[in-house]
Amino acid sequence: MQFKPTPGRPGRLPEPRSPIADDGDETRFCGTCAFSSACIAAGYDKPELAELQCLVEHVGPFRVGEHIFRTGDPFRAIFAVRSGTVKTRMVDKEGREQVLGFYLPGEVIGLNAIYPEHFPCDAVALDTAYFCRFSFPAMSALASRVPAVQQHLFRMLSKELGTASLLAGDHSADERVAAFLLDLGNRYAVRGFSGAQFHLSMSRGDIANYLRLAAETVSRVLSRFRAQKLIAIEGRELELLNVAALRKIGEALLPD
Amino acid sequence: MQFKPTPGRPGRLPEPRSPIADDGDETRFCGTCAFSSACIAAGYDKPELAELQCLVEHVGPFRVGEHIFRTGDPFRAIFAVRSGTVKTRMVDKEGREQVLGFYLPGEVIGLNAIYPEHFPCDAVALDTAYFCRFSFPAMSALASRVPAVQQHLFRMLSKELGTASLLAGDHSADERVAAFLLDLGNRYAVRGFSGAQFHLSMSRGDIANYLRLAAETVSRVLSRFRAQKLIAIEGRELELLNVAALRKIGEALLPD
DNA sequence: CGGCTGCCTTGATCCGGATCAATTGCGCCA
DNA sequence: TGGCGCAATTGATCCGGATCAAGGCAGCCG
Incomplete structure (x- = not known):
C-alpha cells in the first residue's frame, strides 16, 4: 500500500535532511x-x-x-x-x-x-x-x-x-522516563550522533504507551525533570543536563 | 558450582517422576x-x-x-x-x-x-x-x-x-493472571501434557513477580477465579474449569 | 485573518493494586 | 509430637498514577 520502494538503486538518496539522517555518504x-x-x-x-x-x-x-x-x-x-x-x-x-x-x-x-x-x-x-x-x-x-x-x-x-x-519490572514513572531518555541517548551515541542533545521523534503519547504510563504522567515527569534542571526540553528538542542524576534515578532499569 | 552434569551418558534417567517429566523414553x-x-x-x-x-x-x-x-x-x-x-x-x-x-x-x-x-x-x-x-x-x-x-x-x-x-501493556491483574494460566496450559498442551490440569511449579511470589503484581494480588485473583468456578486450585494443583471465560478475561493479552 | 485540529501541559479527583498486618496451613526436623 | 519456618490467604489502609477536565500553543487551511 504505502509501500513505495525507490527505483531500487543504491544511488545517492534524495535529500535526507532529518537531523539524524546520514549525510548521504x-x-x-x-x-x-x-x-x-x-x-x-x-x-x-x-x-x-x-x-x-x-x-x-x-x-x-x-x-x-x-x-x-x-x-x-x-x-x-x-x-x-x-x-x-x-x-x-x-x-x-x-x-x-x-x-x-x-x-x-x-x-x-x-x-x-x-x-x-x-x-x-x-x-x-x-x-x-x-x-x-x-x-x-x-x-x-x-x-x-x-x-x-x-x-x-x-x-x-x-x-x-x-x-x-525497559518495560519489565514494576518501576515508578520517574525511573521509567529517566531510563528511557538515557537509553535513547546511548543509542544515538553508539551510532555516532550526540547522545546528550537530540530530537524526540515520537509524541508524548507514544512514549507513554511504550513505557506503560499515561501521556499526562510523562508530561508531568518531564516538567519536573526540567524544574530540577536534569534536562532541558522544549517541545521535542531534548538536552540531558545531568546524566549522573538521571542515571541514579533510572539505575534499577539500566544495564550494570 | 551446583553445576553437576551426570557422567555424560545418554542412558536412562534416574527416576524422573515429576508429573511433567518425560517417562525416560x-x-x-x-x-x-x-x-x-x-x-x-x-x-x-x-x-x-x-x-x-x-x-x-x-x-x-x-x-x-x-x-x-x-x-x-x-x-x-x-x-x-x-x-x-x-x-x-x-x-x-x-x-x-x-x-x-x-x-x-x-x-x-x-x-x-x-x-x-x-x-x-x-x-x-x-x-x-x-x-x-x-x-x-x-x-x-x-x-x-x-x-x-x-x-x-x-x-x-x-x-x-x-x-x-504477557508482560507488556498496562493490563489489570485479572487479565494478567487469566492470560498466564492459559499460556501455561497451552504450552503444556503443545508438549503433549494436559493443558487443563497441571501443577504450578512456581510459588505465588514468582508468578506475581513475573506478572508485575504483588503476591497478595495473585492470591486474591486466584481465590476469586475459584469462587467464580473458572478454576479449581488447591495449593499448586490447578485445573482450568472454564477456559472460554478465562480466554475472554485475558483476551487482550493473548494471541489472535 | 479566524477557526480548526492535534499535541502538550496542568489541575482535581478517583481507583486498582501495593503495602502493612494478622492468621492459617503445611512440611520438615528434632 | 511439638515447634519452627515458609507459603499462602485474607483483611485494612494507603498511594501512585489513571482518568477526567480545562486550557494553551502551533500548524494548517479555507
Missing part, C-alpha cells in the same frame, strides 16, 4: 549500521560482496505515519533504518495500540517475524525514513556460506531478546 | 522437544547424526533452587529442558529479583546469552530438572552445514522475541 552510514560487521566482514574484496549487494535494496522515503510493514504481511525481509525513526506496535482487537519499540538509524526491524513468517506488528515511520531492505531468504542462504553473517544474525536476534527490560 | 521426549526438528531433521540416517550426538550432553538432575547457570557465567551452551521447570531471573544491584520467564519441558533457555557472550540472567530449577546441553560453538558450526539447523535456530530466537507480550 554510504560508507559512513554503513559504519554505524547494525549490519556493518556483516556487510563489511563479508569483505568488499571477496566474491560474496556481489551477493550482498544484490540482497540489499534501498527503500524509501516513507513519510510520517506511513507503514513499512503491517501486521499479517508475509515475512520476506528485514529492514535496517538508514535515516529517520520507526515505531513498532501491535493493535489489539479492541483497537488499543501497544507500542513495542522505537528504532533509530542503524537499528534493524522485522526480526520478530522470522518465526511466525508473518509480521506480528506494524512498523510506522515517525520521521521521513529510509531503509536498507535485506531479503531474508537470500540472507539465510548467505549465512550458510559465510559464518560471519550467520553469527551476526544470531547476535542481533539475541541482542534484541535483552531489550525488553 | 528418549524418542518420545525428543518428539516434544523444541529441538526435535533440528535433531530429527538432521536425520538419524545421515552422517550429521554423529555430530549431533556429540554436541548434545545430558545434564542433571538439578534440585529445587539450584542454578543451571548464573548471571555473568561465560556463554558456552544452550539448554533444552528435558523434565522439570526453570525460572530465569535478573537480580538488580539493590537485590530485587525480577522473574523473566518460566520454562517447561521441551523449551530452551540461554538464547539471550549469545550476544553478550555471558549469561545475562540466572536460571534456577523450580523442580528436579534434567536438560539436554547443546554446545553453542558446535551448534553454530553444524548450522553452517545443515540449513535446517540454522533455520531452526533463527526460528527459536525469533519466537522468543514474541514472548514478551
Whole structure:
C-alpha cells in the first residue's frame, strides 16, 4: 500500500535532511549500521560482496505515519533504518495500540517475524525514513556460506531478546522516563550522533504507551525533570543536563 | 558450582517422576522437544547424526533452587529442558529479583546469552530438572552445514522475541493472571501434557513477580477465579474449569 | 485573518493494586 | 509430637498514577 520502494538503486538518496539522517555518504552510514560487521566482514574484496549487494535494496522515503510493514504481511525481509525513526506496535482487537519499540538509524526491524513468517506488528515511520531492505531468504542462504553473517544474525536476534527490560519490572514513572531518555541517548551515541542533545521523534503519547504510563504522567515527569534542571526540553528538542542524576534515578532499569 | 552434569551418558534417567517429566523414553521426549526438528531433521540416517550426538550432553538432575547457570557465567551452551521447570531471573544491584520467564519441558533457555557472550540472567530449577546441553560453538558450526539447523535456530530466537507480550501493556491483574494460566496450559498442551490440569511449579511470589503484581494480588485473583468456578486450585494443583471465560478475561493479552 | 485540529501541559479527583498486618496451613526436623 | 519456618490467604489502609477536565500553543487551511 504505502509501500513505495525507490527505483531500487543504491544511488545517492534524495535529500535526507532529518537531523539524524546520514549525510548521504554510504560508507559512513554503513559504519554505524547494525549490519556493518556483516556487510563489511563479508569483505568488499571477496566474491560474496556481489551477493550482498544484490540482497540489499534501498527503500524509501516513507513519510510520517506511513507503514513499512503491517501486521499479517508475509515475512520476506528485514529492514535496517538508514535515516529517520520507526515505531513498532501491535493493535489489539479492541483497537488499543501497544507500542513495542522505537528504532533509530542503524537499528534493524522485522526480526520478530522470522518465526511466525508473518509480521506480528506494524512498523510506522515517525520521521521521513529510509531503509536498507535485506531479503531474508537470500540472507539465510548467505549465512550458510559465510559464518560471519550467520553469527551476526544470531547476535542481533539475541541482542534484541535483552531489550525488553525497559518495560519489565514494576518501576515508578520517574525511573521509567529517566531510563528511557538515557537509553535513547546511548543509542544515538553508539551510532555516532550526540547522545546528550537530540530530537524526540515520537509524541508524548507514544512514549507513554511504550513505557506503560499515561501521556499526562510523562508530561508531568518531564516538567519536573526540567524544574530540577536534569534536562532541558522544549517541545521535542531534548538536552540531558545531568546524566549522573538521571542515571541514579533510572539505575534499577539500566544495564550494570 | 551446583553445576553437576551426570557422567555424560545418554542412558536412562534416574527416576524422573515429576508429573511433567518425560517417562525416560528418549524418542518420545525428543518428539516434544523444541529441538526435535533440528535433531530429527538432521536425520538419524545421515552422517550429521554423529555430530549431533556429540554436541548434545545430558545434564542433571538439578534440585529445587539450584542454578543451571548464573548471571555473568561465560556463554558456552544452550539448554533444552528435558523434565522439570526453570525460572530465569535478573537480580538488580539493590537485590530485587525480577522473574523473566518460566520454562517447561521441551523449551530452551540461554538464547539471550549469545550476544553478550555471558549469561545475562540466572536460571534456577523450580523442580528436579534434567536438560539436554547443546554446545553453542558446535551448534553454530553444524548450522553452517545443515540449513535446517540454522533455520531452526533463527526460528527459536525469533519466537522468543514474541514472548514478551504477557508482560507488556498496562493490563489489570485479572487479565494478567487469566492470560498466564492459559499460556501455561497451552504450552503444556503443545508438549503433549494436559493443558487443563497441571501443577504450578512456581510459588505465588514468582508468578506475581513475573506478572508485575504483588503476591497478595495473585492470591486474591486466584481465590476469586475459584469462587467464580473458572478454576479449581488447591495449593499448586490447578485445573482450568472454564477456559472460554478465562480466554475472554485475558483476551487482550493473548494471541489472535 | 479566524477557526480548526492535534499535541502538550496542568489541575482535581478517583481507583486498582501495593503495602502493612494478622492468621492459617503445611512440611520438615528434632 | 511439638515447634519452627515458609507459603499462602485474607483483611485494612494507603498511594501512585489513571482518568477526567480545562486550557494553551502551533500548524494548517479555507
